[in-house]
Structures are given as C-alpha cells and as structure tokens.
Amino acid sequence: MDTFSKRKVIVAGIMLGVGILFVLRLFTLQITNKTYKQFATRNVLREITIYPARGYIYDRNNELMVYNKAAYDLMLIPREVKAFDTTELCNIIQLDRKDLREAIAKAKQYSRYKPSIVAGQISSDIYAPLQEKLYKYPGFFVQSRTLREYPSKSAAQALGFVGEVNQRTIETDKYYKSGDYIGVSGLEKAYEKELRGIKGVQKSMVDVHNRIKGKYNDGLEDTTAILGQNLITGFDAKLQAYAELLMTNKKGAVVAIEPATGEIILMVSAPSYDPNLLVGRQRSKNYSILMQDSVYKPTWNRAIIGEYSPGSTFKLVNALIALQEHSVTPYDRFSCSGQGSTPIRCTHSHASPVAMREGIRESCNPYFWNVFRSIINHSPTAEEGYRVWRDHVVNFGFAQRVGTELSSERKGNLAETSYYDKYFGQKRWNAMTIRSLSIGQGEILVTPLQMANMAAIIANRGYYITPHLVRAIQDPNRVSHELEFEKKVIDIRPEHFNTVIEGMQAVIEDTKLQHTVKLDSVIVCGKTGTVQNPHGADHSAFVAFAPRDTPKIAIAVYIENAGFGATYAAPIAGLLIEKYLNDSIAPRRKDLEQRLIETDLLNVVEVKRKL
C-alpha cells in the first residue's frame, strides 16, 4: 500500500459528488419543476410553407390571361390528432366520411409526425367556416396556396398547366417538396423558375389545442416568400379566343406570328379544352378524362407537335430556292396539260404554259415539278442538287426546332441523302424519284409553327426572328425586362421574294379566294395547300401574311380532314387577319364567319368513319 492510498476516497468522492449533483438536478428538472412539461407541449413545431403567388401571364395588350385565386389545403399531423366529430368536419369541408377516413389513413402511412394534405384546394367559402371550427380538431391546420385562373379560357395547350410535383423531380431538385405545384406543360413549364417565385417558411409553436403560440425561435428561421415574376407574352388574347371560336369542331392548328418581332400572336390547337378544368379539386378527374381522349387528344399542342406534310404551301419555298439558284427565272414558262400532266397531274384547269406568278396562283403541280427538277438538275449530280436544295429548306427553319420556349416543340422531318441512298440505292435516285417534294409531299413533315414561320420569312423578305411566346418578364416590382431573340437571315436575296409575293397576292385576288379572303382595305398574300392524306379526307392548309408591304401578321392554318385548303383554312386565316388588323369583321363577311363557326368537321369524320 502506498502513502496516497487515502486519496482514492477523494477521487471517488468527486465522482460520486458529480453523480449526486446530477441526480438532484434531474430531480428538479423532471419532477419538481413543471414548467418544462408545459414548454414541451408548447414546443410542438408547426412548419407552414408560404407559397408565393405564382406570376401572372399577360397578353400583348396587357390583358390578363392567367392569374391566381386563393385556395386552402387542410393539413394533418396524425400524431397530434385527438378524437373529433368526423361528421361535422366532413360537413364543413364537404367530403365523404369514407374519403376522410382514407385520407387520414394515408397520412398516417406517410408519416405520423409530418403534415400531409387531407383535403386539397378548398375554396374560400369553405375555408371561412372551417377556420372558425379548426380549434376543435387538434392536429389539423390550414395552409393557404394559390390556384390558377384563366379568364379567357383559351390557349390551354400553349399556356400549359400546373400540377403536383412528381417524385422524380422531388429527388433531383431540392426546392420541391411533396405536394408542391410545378409547371407541367406549356409556358407554365418553360418559365417555371420565373413564375414560381421562392417559397417561404414560417415556423410556429402550437399548443396541444392547435393554437399558434408564437413564432418558433423568434422567427429567426422564417423566410419570406418572394413573389413570382409575370410573363408578358405576344399573345393577342382576344384574337386567340376568336381563333378558337372559328376552330370549333375542327381538328388542327393555327399559328400567327408578328413578322418583325417573331412574337407569336396566337397559337391554337383544336380540339382544345377549358384550362380551368385542370385546376381545383376536380383536377385529377378532369385530367384523366382529357388524357384518355385518344380521338381528339385535346391536351396535344398540334401547333408545335403536329407534324404534317406542308402540301402546296411548300411550293413557295421551292420557287424561292429556284430563283436564288438561277435554275429558273420568274419568266420561264412550263406547260401544263391539266389532269393529263406527267409525272404529276395538275389539280386545276388553267391556261398553259405558266410562269412563276401564274404557277403560284394556280398552284400548278407540273410547273413546280419543273421548278424542283431544275433545282436538282442544276448540280452535276442529283445527290449534290438535293443537298443544295435541302440546305435551303433547312435554312427556312424546317427539319429543326425553330426555338420557342416550349420544350415539346418537334422538329418535323426532311429526308437526308442517306435516306434515299438506303431506300433506292446509291446514285439510283434522281429528281423524278423524289418528285413528291416538289409539291410538299413525300419525305417532308413540318409543324404549323414552322409553316407560320415560313410565312413570316416571306413577309420579311428573307429573315426571321426566333418565334417566341414571351416578350418580357416583369419582376415583382412591376419592372419589365425585355428578352432578346436571335435574328436569322435566309440566304435568298430579297428581290426573289417580290416575285413570289406577287404570286401570293394573285392567289388571294385572282382566284375564288377573292370572295372569302380578300379584304377591302388591306392587301393579303397567301397560299393554299391541300394535303393528300392516306388515312382519310385531305388536310386543308393555308399560309398568309398581311399587309403586303408592311406585314403585321403572318399566319398558318392547318385543318385535318377538311378537304381543299381554299374551303376552310383560307377563310379562317382571312377572318383572323381582318380581325387582327381592323379589330372587326366587315358586315358583308358576317355570314362567312357564322358559317365557319358552325362548320362541324369532327362529326363529319365520325360519320365517314362509320360508313
């Protein structure tokens, strides 16, 4: 034994002393002092997400196209729920008892501690009585958010819709939490970051009676929500609605562009739907109805995803290429034998031979076969000739996405030489083999947007601004930031356009279109197209722009299974141009307007199909 052995008592004493001190302290903390228990119950944290109002969408005349209305989600934290009067709650929120039970079970399954939505998107008139009675339902609370409202009920596909964020997005983007909304399609998706703003969080302490007892940690962890930014679009909401009215009971698309700016004035895809259907508590029901409609596919934006043969409207491009390549002059004449022409017969009967202006006016197939052949044969080999031709066509914005904000935009199609090499064999094809291209048929598919853009290029005599829907973004302080867009110049000299434009003017003024499209005050230039459709009645296409010398609008109308372009597509374009430029329809054209609105091509198709 050593001399300091007694010190073990001191060391052990210090240790025991601390132990006893701790037990005494715990005794006061846990038993004598009751305040900590109250603190703890009061300490239940409630995290309320503050959803900023989503940005508004305006049209070119500052008219609101999309705004918000208030709605409320009834939330639930299963762990805090005490027995309550289910019947009363169901009556207040107008929900089946069965649905409520299911929602609570689902919430429990998700988490006992984290809030879940029990009843989403409750309207303001239900919210008021609910808020009064909420104290009776511990564990329930209300979270406010905003819902979209579309006053003009139009442009559904272009504007797109918002929906609950999916699991994959939650995993990849930590901004989003389960139950958040996100732009799913159209502009709502393209400008999600600008529109959504930034969420805020408010942490509050609530007591066992569901009453908010104050800010958690003095609000130091709260963040304020930042409002979404507004979009100012090039849409003309009135014209858009008018176009949708004209397209009633028709299947197809209309796109109009302001040539000088590239702003899209209207974008119609018919049949459409009321965008308000995809908002509120009926959303999921309506959504599945819309998605399941495989006949009309109302959610499809045919203006950008519909890929069609351009038909005769494409003859304008062939004419321009031939002029640029000097393979024909405006005065070169080619003969037409009408129905008996080879290799392509003419669909019209007219004087022969024809030069370019008449060729366009009469949409003479033999003439354009010769134009096309001249381009292909202008080079030493058909392959080289095709390449030259194809490069020009691509230059017009075809076979590529023209670059709007909408991510679902499609490229269309235009065969490469390799395609023909594979199909016919190398050097075993020539202008003759691919002659359908001369009249916009064959291995070429374009979207109505690309067709409208083509019209804009001709209106501009050789350039286009990337077509776009949104012109400017307005920050929450209502300061607008104009967006800039690329200008693309076409490699065809401006004077060539004048020849083609003369032809287009003749189309409107010297054919029977003078009764339906020609306007008194404005020179309209246009071109019809009738697109052979192996699956049914021909599609009707029409491109136009006006006024001739100071173009304000370039337009493409494409109507499926409508027969001749001149019958429906052209007059609809004519009415839209008139409405846009003159703000009204001349009285003598009211009958035409009425007839077009009443035309029901959908049900005709149905009948045909049945027969």
Place this chain on the structure above:
Amino acid sequence: MQKKTNVWNNVDWITISIYLAMMFIGWINIYAAVYNEEHKSIFDMTQQYGKQLMWIGAAIFIAVLMINTDSKFFVTFAFPIYIAIIFLLMLVPFIGTTINGAKSWIQFGGFLLQPSEFMKMGTSLALARYISSYNFKMHSWKSLLALAGILFVPVGLIFLQNDTGSAIVFGVFLLVLYREGLNGIVLFFSFLIALVFVLTMVLEPLPTILILTFAAFLINYLIRKKTKRNLIGMATFTSIFGILWLINYLAEGGVDPLYFVFAAAFISSLVFFLWAIMLHKRSLAILIGIYLGSVLFSVSVDYVFHNIMEQHQRDRINELLGIQSDLHGAGYHVNQSKIAIGSGGFFGKGFLQGTQTKFDFVPEQSTDFIFCTVGEEWGFLGSTLVIGLFMALLMRLIFLAERNRSKFSRVYGYCVATILFFHFAVNIGMTIGLAPVIGIPLPFFSYGGSSLWSFTLLLFVFVRLDASRFEQLSY
C-alpha cells in the same frame, strides 16, 4: 490453453455486465432518437441504429481480442503504442478527412477513425508506464517535465487539429496525478482557474465577479462564523459600488458598471486584506488573496479575449464552450435539451413517444445529446438508472485499480476511470445545463463506431490487466 481459461475466470464480470448494459441502452435510445418510419426495423443497416449494432458487434470483438492478449504486452509496448498513435495523429493533417469542420479523422477502408479518441488510451498507457517506473518521483523537476511532455504532445497535436473538445479531456489526468501524489493545491487551483474561465466566458465578467464575491463571503462565513464582519464587508462592497454608480448616473458618464464592480471588489479587498494582516488573520488574508486573484484573472481573461486575441482564436473558444455554434443565441440548445429532459417527468413518455428530440428541437440527438432521449422517454427513473450505471462502473473501476498490486495497472485503471468520468460529467452536465456545451460523446451511449471502439479498447485493456492481478508483474 490453460492460461486462456485462467483469464476468463479472472475477468471482472461486473464491469463487463455494466459495459454491455450501457451499450444496449445506448443502442435502443439511438433508435428512438433518430427513429424513421420508413425504416422501422432496429436492424436496418441504412440507419444509424442498424449501423450502431454493427459497431457494437465490432466493439465486442475488440473486447474479446483485448482479453485474449497477454497482459505483459500492454506494459512492454506502452510507449511504442503511445508513439504509434502520436504518429497517426501527426499524419492526420496530411491524410485526414474533414468531418464537421474538424480534420481529425482517418479513413481505414470503409471506417472512419478518429486518432484523438485512441490517443486517450495511448496516453493512459504511457502515463501508467512512466509513473510505475522506479525512478519516478512526483515532485522532482525531471519527472514533472516528463509528465508534462507525455501530456502536452498529444494535447498540442489534437488542439492543432481543431478538436478542442477532445484536447480538454486530457486535463482530467490531473486527478490521476493527484491520486499518485501530486499536491492537492495544484488540483484546487486548476479547478478554480477552469471555473473562473468558464464563468467569465459564458456569463461575462460582471456576474462572475458578483458570484466570486458572494462565494468569498459565504466561505468566510462558513469558516469563521462572523456574521457581523461579513455584513460590514458586504456593506463596504455595496456602498463603494453604489457611490460610483450614482456619481456616474448623475454625471451621465455612461461608464460600464463592470468598472464599478471591479473597483468595489478591488478597494474592499485591499482594505480587508490590510486589516487581516494587521490582526494576523492568516486564513482571511489567504481567502481575500485568492478572491482578488480570481477577480483579476476574470477581468484579464475578458480583456485578453476581447482586445488581444484574433477573431479566429475567439471563434475557437466560443465554439469550445458552445457559445458560437449555438446559432440561435446563447443557451438555446441547452434550453431545448432541458425542455426535452424536463418534459420526461418521473416515468418518462415511453419508448418512441418523445416529441422534443424527434422534432429536431434538440441538436445531435444521437451523438452528443443522446441523454436527452433517455431523459425524455425514460424520465427521472431512466436517467437516474443511467447515472447509477456510470457511478457503479466508476466505483468498480476505482475498486479494481486499488486492488491491483501492480502500480502500472492501478495508474492505468485510474486513467480509464477519470476519462470516463470526465466524458460523463461534461456530456450529461451539458444536457442538463450544468456544464458548457463541449461536444464530446457519452461513452458507450453515443452513436459512432470510432468513439465506441476507442472506449472499449480503453476499458478492456484495463479489464485484461486486472484479470492478471495475481500474476507477479515486474512493475
């Protein structure tokens, strides 16, 4: 083979039982603390509780390995082990991994080890080896210098790695040295200095001086029972302060009241010190001397902290005492921790029924603040049981240390006991608001493989040494 059976017959099963009980209780509390509904199984290896079970398995393996090691190994290799861990520590800045801002981890395969954790065992072995050597004399300069060397090399290295909490732990070896003969005054002053330092940093100097003043009067009263003179002293102190404060108030001087308290303390101390000298009251003079020294120390700590130190040095101290890391303002975490424990009541809320820890009111629920879960879910009963287990283990270790005839084993045993005690005292003290928020784990409870293994190693080397207490060791 015969030797092996002997070892298992002689190991202290009481220590081992307490050890296993602690790990088990720790494990189920980790489960409750980080309980995740999507991973309900306590064996779910993707969660902390599943992993902790794995760490526990490995810890038991380490324990068995230690018991099967020849006890002479630890004596013979005490210094080499110490030096090897020092080397590891020195390697950390080069090959270390940074976790939570401290570059103090080394990755071995899939495991992260913190050499500073293992340094505690290495230093214990080295201390035991040195103190048990024949030429050791506690108060010889040579021995003190060597002891200082053994302690300060690891402390310095750990301190340089920004792991101040682990460095502080080595201070507890003073208790071991005290047991081996170090003058008690050293212990007393070390404690006083640490106390005044912590009080000054956590409470600011003004309340610290007031506490010291009150303590001095109390001690004087307890020793000398002279109520009247105490009252005179208090009156002097208060009146000096009062007069100065009044002058300042009337003159609208705007001087910090700290100066008046300090002046009052200084002047009254001087007066009474002279008086004590004149009347030959030695104990009073010493008391006043210590009091005045503490006051001066408190004021100068505050001055050095605010006027001489660089910002990063201040950050280090704040972080160590949990002032800076407490982003929500001083005392917020401790307050939440106290609420969690306090709301447990006598019986607790029951297993998995705690709300405070689960709602993330309490930080680091599974590591440094694991005792909150014990307090909240198992109440006074459970927390007292845990404290009881620690007391039992510590007392048992002291008992085992004392029954060993080998000085090496005894010193090492004391090292183990005091290290565990320090962790226990600071960790639980922190959760109940009796110690500053120094982030060190609760042995055998807190989540984490590295700390569990190092504590296991530390303990079982001693269990092994104790098992061979009947063998004649050369030290």
